[in-house]
Amino acid sequence: MYPWHGIWRLSLWLTRKLLFLWVRTRTLETQLERVGALAGTPVCYVLEHPGMADMAVLEQECIRHGLPRPSAGLVLGELREWRAVAYLRRKPRRSRKGKPGRLERLAAAVQAGQVQDVAVVPVSIFWGRSPDKERGLFQLLFSEGWALVGRLRKLFMIIFHGRNVLVQFSEPVMLSQLVEQGPNPALVARKLGRVLRVHFRRLRIATIGPDLSHRRTLLNQVVNSESVRRAIRRYSEANKQPMHKSVQRARRYANEIAANYSYTTVRIGERVLTWLWNRLYDGIEVSGVDRLKAVSEGNEVIYVPCHRSHIDYLLLSYVVYQNGLVPPHIAAGVNLNLPVIGPILRTGGAFFMRRSFRDDPLYAAVFRRYFALNLAKGVAMEYFIEGGRSRTGRLLPAKPGMLAMTVRAYLREPVRPVVFVPVYFGYERLFEGRSYVSELSGRPKEKETVLGVLKAIRQLRREFGRVHVNFGEPFFLDEMLQRHRPGWREEPVEEDERPGWTGPVVEQLGEEILERINAAAAVSPVNLLAMVLLATPRQSMVEQPLVRLLELFADMLRQAPYDPAVTVTSKGGAEMIAYGERLGLLERRPHRLGDIISLAPQEALLATYFRNNVTHLFAIPSLVACCFIDKPVQAVGRVRGLARMVYPYLGGELFLRWAPEQVDAEVDRVIELMAERGLLRRDNEGDEPCLRRPEPHTPEAIQMWLLAQCSVQTLERFYMTAALLAKHGSGTLRPAQLEDLCHLMAQRMSMLFQFSAPEFFDKSLFRGFIGRLRENGVLRTDETGLLVFDQRLVRAMEDARQFLGDRLRNDVLQAMNL
Numbered sequence: 001m002y003p004w005h006g007i008w009r010l011s012l013w014l015t016r017k018l019l020f021l022w023v024r025t026r027t028l029e030t031q032l033e034r035v036g037a038l039a040g041t042p043v044c045y046v047l048e049h050p051g052m053a054d055m056a057v058l059e060q061e062c063i064r065h066g067l068p069r070p071s072a073g074l075v076l077g078e079l080r081e082w083r084a085v086a087y088l089r090r091k092p093r094r095s096r097k098g099k100p101g102r103l104e105r106l107a108a109a110v111q112a113g114q115v116q117d118v119a120v121v122p123v124s125i126f127w128g129r130s131p132d133k134e135r136g137l138f139q140l141l142f143s144e145g146w147a148l149v150g151r152l153r154k155l156f157m158i159i160f161h162g163r164n165v166l167v168q169f170s171e172p173v174m175l176s177q178l179v180e181q182g183p184n185p186a187l188v189a190r191k192l193g194r195v196l197r198v199h200f201r202r203l204r205i206a207t208i209g210p211d212l213s214h215r216r217t218l219l220n221q222v223v224n225s226e227s228v229r230r231a232i233r234r235y236s237e238a239n240k241q242p243m244h245k246s247v248q249r250a251r252r253y254a255n256e257i258a259a260n261y262s263y264t265t266v267r268i269g270e271r272v273l274t275w276l277w278n279r280l281y282d283g284i285e286v287s288g289v290d291r292l293k294a295v296s297e298g299n300e301v302i303y304v305p306c307h308r309s310h311i312d313y314l315l316l317s318y319v320v321y322q323n324g325l326v327p328p329h330i331a332a333g334v335n336l337n338l339p340v341i342g343p344i345l346r347t348g349g350a351f352f353m354r355r356s357f358r359d360d361p362l363y364a365a366v367f368r369r370y371f372a373l374n375l376a377k378g379v380a381m382e383y384f385i386e387g388g389r390s391r392t393g394r395l396l397p398a399k400p401g402m403l404a405m406t407v408r409a410y411l412r413e414p415v416r417p418v419v420f421v422p423v424y425f426g427y428e429r430l431f432e433g434r435s436y437v438s439e440l441s442g443r444p445k446e447k448e449t450v451l452g453v454l455k456a457i458r459q460l461r462r463e464f465g466r467v468h469v470n471f472g473e474p475f476f477l478d479e480m481l482q483r484h485r486p487g488w489r490e491e492p493v494e495e496d497e498r499p500g501w502t503g504p505v506v507e508q509l510g511e512e513i514l515e516r517i518n519a520a521a522a523v524s525p526v527n528l529l530a531m532v533l534l535a536t537p538r539q540s541m542v543e544q545p546l547v548r549l550l551e552l553f554a555d556m557l558r559q560a561p562y563d564p565a566v567t568v569t570s571k572g573g574a575e576m577i578a579y580g581e582r583l584g585l586l587e588r589r590p591h592r593l594g595d596i597i598s599l600a601p602q603e604a605l606l607a608t609y610f611r612n613n614v615t616h617l618f619a620i621p622s623l624v625a626c627c628f629i630d631k632p633v634q635a636v637g638r639v640r641g642l643a644r645m646v647y648p649y650l651g652g653e654l655f656l657r658w659a660p661e662q663v664d665a666e667v668d669r670v671i672e673l674m675a676e677r678g679l680l681r682r683d684n685e686g687d688e689p690c691l692r693r694p695e696p697h698t699p700e701a702i703q704m705w706l707l708a709q710c711s712v713q714t715l716e717r718f719y720m721t722a723a724l725l726a727k728h729g730s731g732t733l734r735p736a737q738l739e740d741l742c743h744l745m746a747q748r749m750s751m752l753f754q755f756s757a758p759e760f761f762d763k764s765l766f767r768g769f770i771g772r773l774r775e776n777g778v779l780r781t782d783e784t785g786l787l788v789f790d791q792r793l794v795r796a797m798e799d800a801r802q803f804l805g806d807r808l809r810n811d812v813l814q815a816m817n818l
Contacts, residue, residue, distance in 0.1 A: 053158060107188040206325055277467075293325075302382070520566065534599070
């Protein structure tokens with residue numbers, strides 16, 4: 001070893017000791033596992049640029065986590081490397097003495113058989129995370145960006161970002177695999193250099209965002225684009241005003257829309273939100289991050305979450321940032337552009353949009369161009385395809401606006417593959433819970449105001465349980481386009497063109513996203529408590545039967561999962577009850593024969609929201625149970641047939657993931673599980689295989705009845721709609737009239753016979769069912785706009801009766817005065 005090797009190691013030791021008096025680093029556990037799994041394999045780390053500070057950080061992380069140290073060097077047969085780290089240059093080159101570089105020497109050692117393999121581990125070190133953009137002098141000095149940094153700027157970065165250092169260990173590259181592809185070690189090193197350069201660039205985009213230009217430059221690009229200039233000319237002609245005034249209007253629109261991303265806001269926001277989440281929640285449980293990370297590099301990531309609460313915006317950005325990725329730009333409603341709050345959201349990545357563009361073509365042109373430019377640049381985006389927050393806990397049908405804009409922008413400029421990442425939010429308490437119940441009861445929606453935000457601060461004293469963020473299975477837009485239009489890449493799309501074939505693509509895209517969101521559901525104790533207790537007549541149960549039912553429902557989801565991405569609470573039944581009592585969801589009434597557990601009166605209505613979050617997970621088991629409400633024995637074929645009959649309507653309302661041809665297999669799987677649990681018994685004495693329900697008054701019979709109640713309200717709405725159509729006759733009602741009648745009848749029935757939950761008579765549910773009847777040809781609209789039908793509706797009504805007991809059918813008919 002040369003004397004300077006020892007001097008270098010001493011310098012590294014002193015730098016590391018001095019640096020870590022101030023510096024604090026963070027490394028993701030999943031990434032450390034990659035390197036830890038390489039036990040026994042020589043490891044060479046690769047840093048993007050040379051630098052003693054980065055080297056000291058890497059050395060410290062390796063010591064802390066028990067990984068091979070870069071300063072320890074490598075001994076590979078006759079080859080001696082005095083340090084196990086290489087630096088990636090912009091151009092591969094040999095040293096001044098003409099000797100091969102370290103990666104080339106390692107490739108030669110593998111080829112010569114001196115060592116079986118060497119793992120090359122790329123390591124990225126981010127001193128704070130911020131995309132480059134025009135800032136003040138100090139901000140330019142202090143932020144992590146795209147430009148190469150000198151020693152002075154590095155010093156300032158250490159001083160100002162030393163407490164926020166992210167270390168990323170990437171997937172190892174095995175040299176033996178590259179050597180097999182090319183026998184020349186120099187070529188292997190050059191190929192590896194190209195791969196690593198692409199990798200480091202993609203990781204930098206995913207972590208700190210793309211190389212952003214100044215906001216003013218971006219807005220100039222928007223206003224000066226051809227499509228916006230055409231819209232400006234049309235606006236001037238239509239409104240008979242000078243061009244310069246129309247340009248000013250377009251620029252005002254651009255300023256109203258555009259985000260003003262600030263890394264300072266993001267960092268301050270992280271601190272504030274960490275305090276806020278610790279104050280509000282017992283914890284944030286995140287699942288599926290590996291799915292996200294697998295597609296985050298090199299692609300245009302679009303987060304498409306369900307919309308439960310205004311907290312969604314903050315929560316997703318926080319979770320993404322905490323997992324080492326750049327927070328997305330968020331499409332937010334202009335109603336959130338409030339004084340003080342709006343500018344803060346804007347610097348956190350929010351860009352604002354109006355509810356409708358139809359009446360202002362100039363605004364629409366500006367917004368579309370702004371969105372398309374960000375898409376082409378690779379800026380991570382987030383929007384809510386439901387259009388607004390769900391007031392019932394169910395997913396809302398997808399609105400086509402943002403999806404259509406995404407598809408058309410990508411067809412015009414397919415720069416990076418677009419990947420949609422579904423996200424499921426699972427709350428155990430909601431900030432907006434009371435207002436949701438009020439709105440479903442008919443009161444007008446409250447406007448967002450600064451005063452309303454200040455009032456919400458009072459809720460910080462309440463307990464909100466845990467919150468779940470599950471990332472679903474991502475999918476690429478290319479796959480959907482290829483399915484509908486195989487030659488789409490050869491068909492250029494003009495700026496203002498709207499190809500007719502994209503309509504079905506957008507519609508199916510929306511359904512696919514909603515199905516994948518539901519397939520990533522999180523099942524908490526609150527969901528299960530609401531599901532079980534709301535199925536009982538007085539929302540109460542004796543404690544021990546309730547414990548058994550909670551465990552039955554949880555075990556069914558674990559043993560026959562709806563989807564591998566679904567997460568289920570690990571708590572037992574008694575623990576769930578104790579948890580519900582702590583949150584104030586439950587009340588306990590002592591009794592000598594066993595305590596009675598009830599939903600707290602003030603929580604019962606809102607509990608329907610949390611039940612509806614997970615109703616889709618029990619849809620098929622509940623349908624099977626419904627087949628036995630009035631019949632003790634059913635043929636297996638009859639159960640399958642009834643499920644097939646109602647599935648298009650139930651699946652459409654709940655966004656179930658199975659295609660119609662898959663329903664039989666899913667029903668068989670559920671029957672098998674229910675037979676194992678004693679809820680059904682096989683009876684093969686006749687000519688056709690049959691199923692028999694448990695004997696009345698047994699615990700299994702009660703469990704079977706309660707399981708059926710999960711779908712009964714949905715089936716009642718279906719039966720009520722068909723009965724109203726049959727009562728009034730074909731060709732007498734318009735769709736809006738039928739919707740109003742269904743709403744009023746359900747409201748009346750809820751008041752007469754059921755637990756009065758406003759979501760039971762929510763108009764949107766009837767609107768969706770009427771739409772599906774029309775899609776399936778059961779209903780048609782004649783030339784005058786009236787609904788007409790034939791005997792198929794009567795047959796559908798008769799089939800629906802099979803799922804409802806006599807008492808429930810009579811309740812519906814009595815409410816209708818039949």
